[in-house]
Amino acid sequence: MKKVLLIFLLMNSASIFSQKTESYKLTKEQISQRELNEIADFPIYKAIEFSDKGGVYDLVFTENQKTISKKDTLNTKIQAICVINDHGGFLEKWRITDLLEDTDPKETSIWFWTKYCSAKDLDGDGYADPVIVYGSKTEDDYTRRVKIITVYKNKKYAIRAVECDLDYCRSFKKDSNWNSLPQKIKTYIDQLVVKLRKEQNLILKDG
Template sequence: MKKIFLFLFLITSIFGFSQKVESYRLTKEQIIQRELNEVSDFPIYKAFEYSDKGGVYDLILTENKKIISKKDTLNTKIQAICVMNDHGGFLEKWRINDFLEDYIPKETTIWFWTKYCSTKDLDGDGFIDPVIVYGTRTEYGEIRRVKIITLHNNKKYAIRAVECDLDHCRSFKKDQNLNLLPEKIQVYLDLLIVKLRKEQNLLLTDG
């Protein structure tokens, strides 16, 4: 009987180890080796691999680099794509697309704010909850829009903000279903908003 319990313990330990939640950034060489460039429409800005109870995933952040100069690289479109390796190909789990919008003052670039993105298990359920943050700048170099998208159980939950000095053109909106997220994820997002306000001098509030 003791041998049976020991066997079961070892099997549980092995499977528990295989389901370890972890994440790391891929190097340029790893991106090429995995042929991830075939997945995206635009050049890959950064890519991450993460694993959880659901499997192993590659998260690819791409920007179209519309204007490239010595001073700036300006993007008009971005994509975030999450895939799983599937028998030598890729099975897409989800995708985020966005682009410059027609604002005054004019938006000139859109980019991923990887400093504030994360691939962590935020609620401790054994599954990664990716948080994707990106923004836009105007022709005057000011931040115009900020968007925070959280993925939980492959569903997207968004926070959208428009920065403006005038009350009537400023906004801050959360998806109505955001309050359905586990409390730990909601707390993480609230703290992220506070961090963005403090570090980037943003208002992130309604007019």
């Protein structure tokens, strides 16, 4: 009996220390049930719920859908908002906001690339490290700006890129604090950049 109890305790403690983050996409019905629309300034394009050692979180991606047509939806502003479920309410943990810039060629829309966004535990410490990716396009329908923002311990670390065929107008910059990120996270983002280059036909290089 003692051996069985000891094995149970060891297995239970092991599961606690090896707790993994989990995430899944919320349906429109679930978004409504959780009343997530109340925290958003714009229509919710997509929402995910994820959990880690810190609790259960909801991450919503909102776009203002300035112009909606049969052909396309154009956004001038976007927001990503992360909240934690707190005693039946929401406590905001962080927010990312961006909008169109006055560029040449002119930007016409900005949107989240949710295919590349995630809320995984990248460094194995039991806490999620959300990665937010979004971009803008020009009136010629070319990608103009790309941003990759990693949230580590509620602090943001960004890569900011400007796409251009000519060297002088192209840039790819990492925040000055980038190297303070754990190596596993930096490796994941480096691999994501390679994936974006391949799948979106981007340059994502300096000069």
